[in-house]
Each structure stands twice: as structure tokens, then as C-alpha cells.
Amino acid sequence: MDDPTRLHAMKVARDLGYLLMFHVADPDTWFATKYRDSAKYGTKVEHYQRLEYVLSLFPDTPVLLAHMAGHPEDLHHLQQLLDRYPHIVLDTSATKWMVRELSKHTPGDFSSFVRRNPHRVLFGTDIVVNPKDDPATVVDLYASRYWALRTLLETDYQGPSPIVDPDLHEVDPTLPADSTAMLQGLKLPADLLELFIPAGPAPISIPFSNLNGESRTCSANIGARDPVCFAMRYRALDGHFSSDTGVVPIDKAVPISSINRALFVLIICKLWIYGYHKPTLSGWHPLCQ
Numbered sequence: 001m002d003d004p005t006r007l008h009a010m011k012v013a014r015d016l017g018y019l020l021m022f023h024v025a026d027p028d029t030w031f032a033t034k035y036r037d038s039a040k041y042g043t044k045v046e047h048y049q050r051l052e053y054v055l056s057l058f059p060d061t062p063v064l065l066a067h068m069a070g071h072p073e074d075l076h077h078l079q080q081l082l083d084r085y086p087h088i089v090l091d092t093s094a095t096k097w098m099v100r101e102l103s104k105h106t107p108g109d110f111s112s113f114v115r116r117n118p119h120r121v122l123f124g125t126d127i128v129v130n131p132k133d134d135p136a137t138v139v140d141l142y143a144s145r146y147w148a149l150r151t152l153l154e155t156d157y158q159g160p161s162p163i164v165d166p167d168l169h170e171v172d173p174t175l176p177a178d179s180t181a182m183l184q185g186l187k188l189p190a191d192l193l194e195l196f197i198p199a200g201p202a203p204i205s206i207p208f209s210n211l212n213g214e215s216r217t218c219s220a221n222i223g224a225r226d227p228v229c230f231a232m233r234y235r236a237l238d239g240h241f242s243s244d245t246g247v248v249p250i251d252k253a254v255p256i257s258s259i260n261r262a263l264f265v266l267i268i269c270k271l272w273i274y275g276y277h278k279p280t281l282s283g284w285h286p287l288c289q
Helices: 004-015 028-032 044-057 075-084 095-102 107-116 135-154 166-171 190-194 258-273
Strands: 020-022 063-065 088-091 158-164 180-184 204-209 215-220 240-243 246-249
Touching (some): 004 044, 028 166, 075 088, 075 107, 095 135, 095 158, 095 180, 107 190, 135 158, 135 180
Parallel strands (some): 020 063, 063 088
Antiparallel strands (some): 158 180, 204 215
């Protein structure tokens, strides 16, 4: 991270008015398994020492630290970083990792953390797809990550995550290779959910249609937080979607907050742009009706 070539690139980006995004460190589970050789990989503490050096060089440049700054396991450490560097923000990308570790915090502790840092914890999934990927896989990937994050942030659900987590087997070989973490919903209050999205730009409207020939328009005015209806591909069973671990029920009674409406519609619109809507959207999600 502090290599001269990279620092030069950061300076150029800063001078052009760009923000910076860093992926620092990795899960604690990796340092306990894959990165045991600290002489080769360094310790997690050492990774943050380099990060803080770089952050000190760019005090006026917005910096996004992906994956809760690589340390969702330790809210205290994250708070120290946020206090020391007012120009940084975090995101919840890397859903599998976030669900596993954020579920271990009490709802009160995480709510207090978000409230103390308004608009500095952003929604993210870390899912990037290629137009050449299998359409069904792409949509299921988005659906499982979106459902898991939504359930984590909005509900008090307690149960298995829909995402297979190989790290669990790495740490404890007695566990099955297809183990999933336990998901403990944090049930953030509505006002805290709104903090995940600051006032945003003008509306985005993109028309698309489902397999039944119905046409609707994706409309996401993040600033005004318009209600929007999103389409999610359903597979076989009403009220369920398939995942790596079988069939996972969706609680239809859970209200869709405006953060969900604004963000997920952008995901669906992106899928539409790449032509995934025709083979994959088999109907409107019941929550939209």
C-alpha cells in the first residue's frame, strides 16, 4: 500500500478530485489459517500500521475502506480509525464475511456504532458480475447477498445464513465444507437504516419488463427516497429462493425500507442493462405487490 508507485497513483487521483478506496487486511479467520506465516504475510496489526501511514498522507481526500475496513470483528478498532481520520468511510461489502462477524455483535452495540458515525457506514455487497456469467447464477448471487444483508440490518432473524462459508471449515475441520454461519439480525431502527444513504442525486429511471410481458420503470430517487418496487427472480417455490444450502424462506412481513428500495432497484437495473431480465425475472416478487 505504501509502495512509491502506488503513492504516486494516489496523488494523481487526489489531484484529479477522485476519492480513494482501499481493501486492507482480511478476515481474522484468514490470519488464523491461510496467513499463519506472519513472516510472509505480516500480522493484521502491521497491515493497519501501513494503512494509517497512508491515511495521514491524504487528510483531505475521501477514502472508502471496503469491508468495514477489513475488521468487522472489532467495532472498537473501527471507532478508533473513524475518530482519528474524519475523511474515511466504511462499507458493508463482502456479505459472507459481514454476516458472519457482525452477527456476533449485540444489536445495541452495532446500533450505537452506526448512530455515532452517521453516513460513515455505507451499504455494499461486493458482488461484481460479468455480462458473460451465467444469468441464473448472477441473479441468485445478488439475491442471496441482498437478502442476507437486508435480514442482518433490518430484522431480528436468528438462523443460518444462505451463503456457504468455507472459512468455518478452515478454522474447524470437523465442520462440513459447506457450513454456513449463523445470522443474527441486528434490527436497526428505521432512522439508522436511513443513515446508510445520504441525500443523493436526481432520480434514475430505466424501463424493463418481466417474462409475463408486464412493464415497469425502475425509479430510485435516493434524495427523496421514493418508494420503488423491485423484481427478484423466484425459483420453483413460492416465497423461497434457492441457495447454496437449500431453500431459504423469505419473511414477507418484513417491511422494505427506503434504503432497500433505492439500492436494490439499482442492482436490478444493472442486470437489465446487461440483458439478464429476459431469462431470469420469472415474475414480480410478492413484496412488490
